[in-house]
Amino acid sequence: MAEQPQGAAPVPEEVQSNVLLTTVDWIYNTGRTFSLWPMTFGLACCAIEFIVTGAARYDMSRFGMEVARPSPRQCDLLIISGTVTKKMVVPIVRLYNQMAEPRYVVSMGACATGGGPFKEGYNVVSGIDKYLPVDVYVPGCPPTPEALLHGFITLQNKIKKQSVRTVPWYRKSYSGAVPIPVLGPDIFSSRPEEIKRVREINTQRMMATRAAGAPTIAEMHILGADEFIVIRNSGLAQDMTGWRLHSGAGDQSYTFPAGFVLMPDAEVRVHSGPDATAATPSDQLWTKRHMWRNEGDTANLMDADGNLVSSFSHQGN
Amino acid sequence: MSEPTLDAALPYSDLLPGAVLAVEKNIEGESLVVAPDQLVAVAEQLRDHEGFDLLSNLTAVDYLGFPGRSAADRFEIVYHFYSTTRGGGPKVLKARLPETNPALPTLMSVYPGADLQEREAYDLYGIRFLGHPSLRRILLWDGFNGHPMRKDWQEAYFEAESKPFKSRHPVGHHIWAEDRNPWGSNVNYPAGFDPETWSQPVTLRPLERHSGSNGVSGALKTERIVVNMGPQHPSTHGVFRMIVELDGETVTALEPEMGYLHRNHEKIGERNTYLMNMPYTDRLDYISSMSNNLAYAIAVEKLLGEAYKPTERAEYLRVIMAELTRIVNHLFSVGTFFNDLGAFFTPLLYAVRERELILDLFESVSGSRMMCNYMRFGGVVADLPAGWLETCHHLVHERLPAKLDELERYLIGNEIVKQRCIGVGYLSAADALALSCTGPQLRGSGVPYDIRRAEPYSIYDRFDFDVVSFDGCDVYSRFLVRMEEMRQSVRILQQALKQLPEGPIQAAKALGAYTVRPPVGDVYGRIESPKGELGFYLVSNGAGNPWRYRVRPPSYINLNALAPMVVGNKVADAVIILGAIDIVLGEVDR
Numbered sequence: 001m002a003e004q005p006q007g008a009a010p011v012p013e014e015v016q017s018n019v020l021l022t023t024v025d026w027i028y029n030t031g032r033t034f035s036l037w038p039m040t041f042g043l044a045c046c047a048i049e050f051i052v053t054g055a056a057r058y059d060m061s062r063f064g065m066e067v068a069r070p071s072p073r074q075c076d077l078l079i080i081s082g083t084v085t086k087k088m089v090v091p092i093v094r095l096y097n098q099m100a101e102p103r104y105v106v107s108m109g110a111c112a113t114g115g116g117p118f119k120e121g122y123n124v125v126s127g128i129d130k131y132l133p134v135d136v137y138v139p140g141c142p143p144t145p146e147a148l149l150h151g152f153i154t155l156q157n158k159i160k161k162q163s164v165r166t167v168p169w170y171r172k173s174y175s176g177a178v179p180i181p182v183l184g185p186d187i188f189s190s191r192p193e194e195i196k197r198v199r200e201i202n203t204q205r206m207m208a209t210r211a212a213g214a215p216t217i218a219e220m221h222i223l224g225a226d227e228f229i230v231i232r233n234s235g236l237a238q239d240m241t242g243w244r245l246h247s248g249a250g251d252q253s254y255t256f257p258a259g260f261v262l263m264p265d266a267e268v269r270v271h272s273g274p275d276a277t278a279a280t281p282s283d284q285l286w287t288k289r290h291m292w293r294n295e296g297d298t299a300n301l302m303d304a305d306g307n308l309v310s311s312f313s314h315q316g317n
Numbered sequence: 318m319s320e321p322t323l324d325a326a327l328p329y330s331d332l333l334p335g336a337v338l339a340v341e342k343n344i345e346g347e348s349l350v351v352a353p354d355q356l357v358a359v360a361e362q363l364r365d366h367e368g369f370d371l372l373s374n375l376t377a378v379d380y381l382g383f384p385g386r387s388a389a390d391r392f393e394i395v396y397h398f399y400s401t402t403r404g405g406g407p408k409v410l411k412a413r414l415p416e417t418n419p420a421l422p423t424l425m426s427v428y429p430g431a432d433l434q435e436r437e438a439y440d441l442y443g444i445r446f447l448g449h450p451s452l453r454r455i456l457l458w459d460g461f462n463g464h465p466m467r468k469d470w471q472e473a474y475f476e477a478e479s480k481p482f483k484s485r486h487p488v489g490h491h492i493w494a495e496d497r498n499p500w501g502s503n504v505n506y507p508a509g510f511d512p513e514t515w516s517q518p519v520t521l522r523p524l525e526r527h528s529g530s531n532g533v534s535g536a537l538k539t540e541r542i543v544v545n546m547g548p549q550h551p552s553t554h555g556v557f558r559m560i561v562e563l564d565g566e567t568v569t570a571l572e573p574e575m576g577y578l579h580r581n582h583e584k585i586g587e588r589n590t591y592l593m594n595m596p597y598t599d600r601l602d603y604i605s606s607m608s609n610n611l612a613y614a615i616a617v618e619k620l621l622g623e624a625y626k627p628t629e630r631a632e633y634l635r636v637i638m639a640e641l642t643r644i645v646n647h648l649f650s651v652g653t654f655f656n657d658l659g660a661f662f663t664p665l666l667y668a669v670r671e672r673e674l675i676l677d678l679f680e681s682v683s684g685s686r687m688m689c690n691y692m693r694f695g696g697v698v699a700d701l702p703a704g705w706l707e708t709c710h711h712l713v714h715e716r717l718p719a720k721l722d723e724l725e726r727y728l729i730g731n732e733i734v735k736q737r738c739i740g741v742g743y744l745s746a747a748d749a750l751a752l753s754c755t756g757p758q759l760r761g762s763g764v765p766y767d768i769r770r771a772e773p774y775s776i777y778d779r780f781d782f783d784v785v786s787f788d789g790c791d792v793y794s795r796f797l798v799r800m801e802e803m804r805q806s807v808r809i810l811q812q813a814l815k816q817l818p819e820g821p822i823q824a825a826k827a828l829g830a831y832t833v834r835p836p837v838g839d840v841y842g843r844i845e846s847p848k849g850e851l852g853f854y855l856v857s858n859g860a861g862n863p864w865r866y867r868v869r870p871p872s873y874i875n876l877n878a879l880a881p882m883v884v885g886n887k888v889a890d891a892v893i894i895l896g897a898i899d900i901v902l903g904e905v906d907r
């Protein structure tokens with residue numbers, strides 16, 4: 001009997017030959033490795049091969065992962081066995097969050113890994129790893145049961161290399177919970193940085209469409225004593241000093257006054273004819289004479305350099 | 318495509334004047350173009366006086382930009398009616414709708430089975446069916462932006478209208494789809510979408526109106542509760558969801574909810590060339606991929622015409638594969654059905670053992686256990702490897718008959734099984750027909766309708782077999798139908814193996830024909846798949862990819878009967894009733 005360290009609890013005689021000394025990591029890892037409980041949860045075609053892996057011929061219980069459980073609370077292993085759709089990723093993330101730590105994810109098959117044959121589909125998520133941390137990817141469409149078993153064994157080897165000192169789930173204030181995505185007009189992640197990014201890109205796109213827009217002739221009302229042309233601005237605010245509205249048939253021009261600015265989405269009407277009046281900046285008076293031919297005419301809008309910006313034809317009466 | 322006939326010659330011009338606008342000749346026969354407001358009257362005439370008791374297929378087509386079409390007839394709704402008593406081909410009705418506000422009356426008053434298919438057309442095409450009791454989205458979610466099957470709706474990773482995409486061509490460099498999309502992922506937000514200010518639309522919960530106290534007077538006050546089953550639930554065979562309202566243990570209302578596996582098969586199918594769709598059909602009903610191959614091949618061959626008629630040997634190989642598939646499917650379905658009953662996994666182990674042997678055969682002939690991709694237009698892709706026939710012969714003549722006996726001995730007479738199943742999930746023959754049910758579900762209600770007999774395709778008219786039907790109208794009958802159908806499949810297999818001729822496996826014209834361009838037209842090809850009537854409705858505009866690629870999924874349409882069968886039963890029975898429908902989500906959601 002070895003010398004007792006001072007202050008250590010005495011080890012009874014009958015136990016002494018039955019004690020095995022090892023590291024904490026080994027105990028933890030061996031326990032986890034050979035009692036992986038996968039979730040009974042199938043998504044698509046790959047799930048059938050998963051079921052078969054559990055059946056007599058391949059029998060995954062040989063490798064210590066026999067007990068498949070339908071409740072996420074009791075499982076360690078989430079097998080994403082099939083195509084992840086946008087509609088389904090919301091419950092999947094919720095299931096993942098409901099599992100207790102430590103939890104592992106195996107992405108089974110081409111679909112779960114990257115969208116597979118259905119990647120271009122509008123309802124398909126191109127890879128579960130866009131939402132969940134994945135431990136092992138198993139290729140195939142579907143992976144054969146042997147391939148899946150190889151994936152499991154790879155996961156086991158990975159678990160064997162973990163150490164309680166470095167794994168995150170014993171840390172204080174650690175939470176592996178993943179934000180649950182939301183189904184809007186299309187799916188969006190509820191992570192703040194992601195929301196910010198979507199917003200920024202959308203604003204940029206709106207600005208780009210905006211910048212591509214310009215004042216255009218939207219309507220022509222040329223029959224009657226108050227004829228007017230509507231010019232609408234679908235782009236950014238535009239200084240229209242020196243811009244001209246030109247009548248095709250009569251070859252006459254109206255020049256906008258200096259300092260005239262057309263705001264985004266605003267419109268201006270240019271009036272002519274005996275009854276024409278103009279009270280506000282958005283109604284400009286050209287002349288009291290008829291300027292447009294009632295049998296049909298074309299209006300052209302030119303910028304200060306004389307480039308044609310917009311053109312509109314009226315068929316006449 | 319269309320050839321308007323004279324008014325006097327139009328059908329029903331005496332009975333229902335103005336109902337039929339034109340008669341269109343096409344590849345298969347003719348179809349009647351009906352005025353939308355007269356549709357219900359024509360359908361009543363078909364059902365009550367002409368014996369067309371089964372509304373099999375109902376779908377929409379978007380003809381935006383199709384030659385000869387304008388905004389006034391952009392959408393078309395196509396109906397295929399069959400007669401289960403006479404058999405034979407379909408009666409095809411078409412209704413044309415304009416681009417703005419497309420709407421037409423629902424057929425649910427005549428054929429209640431139109432329910433799910435109309436909801437699908439509404440979801441994917443935005444066509445409204447006036448009078449439909451709950452016209453809501455079904456595959457996508459409320460609030461989804463747009464109707465994705467419309468031709469002018471483009472998916473987030475949209476690249477071109479048809480494949481092969483330029484970026485995948487040998488000369489080009491492959492471009493990541495993610496890089497093309499500004500958001501870097503498979504999403505597409507409408508202009509002006511702001512995730513922070515966006516709020517969830519209020520969705521209609523159809524069951525809410527039922528809940529509350531059940532109004533029974535007396536000392537014991539009970540309340541109805543709404544329970545959610547799925548999409549992650551071991552009994553739903555995938556990602557199906559049922560919302561059930563319970564009064565105690567009894568189900569008082571049920572609402573199926575699907576689309577969790579909606580992977581846009583039909584939209585992708587329109588971009589693919591005809592041949593490219595073949596492996597996709599494997600993934601529809603992924604338990605019976607060979608049957609799906611067969612149905613699709615038959616539909617395309619109808620479009621392509623005589624030159625693509627399969628050779629004799631190919632026909633036999635197809636039948637052999639299809640019948641082996643039927644056994645695979647029924648084994649799996651019976652096995653999982655016993656899981657649902659509570660015999661957890663043991664019967665499934667027995668069933669899967671036999672299934673594995675057949676999968677070995679599939680693997681050696683096609684290269685893959687499940688996703689066989691075996692059939693081609695005009696034949697099959699590979700001949701049998703050496704030794705295949707002997708293995709199959711042993712299986713079909715010795716192993717399978719013995720094992721089927723064994724399964725029957727364990728399962729059919731089992732007292733617990735009888736107690737649980739007999740009288741549960743009652744569906745009368747009339748209801749089954751009205752709800753458009755097909756396959757074992759219909760034959761379990763005593764209607765001996767099997768397309769192999771009613772409208773023989775391939776070479777099924779050469780074999781001697783019985784159409785199995787049991788008239789218990791319950792879960793037990795459906796189970797018996799499956800057990801007995803396996804025996805009939807073995808019978809067909811024995812004959813087919815004996816008669817299998819030598820010869821080429823592909824029609825001469827079809828050899829190496831990777832891109833086929835069928836003539837303009839539309840066609841509906843269907844087979845008796847293990848789950849029911851599996852049909853493909855194809856519209857061709859003469860190009861290498863289909864204009865419309867529609868799958869008529871039997872298990873999706875059989876779900877019409879789920880709520881009527883379950884309501885009134887116990888919640889534990891809901892599980893086995895669903896199990897006896899035998900759904901596969903790849904096919905239900907596509």
Ligand code: SF4
Nearest residue numbers: 045082109110111141
């Ligand atoms: S990877 Fe293949 S087999 Fe697996 S779910 Fe996707 S399509 Fe089906």
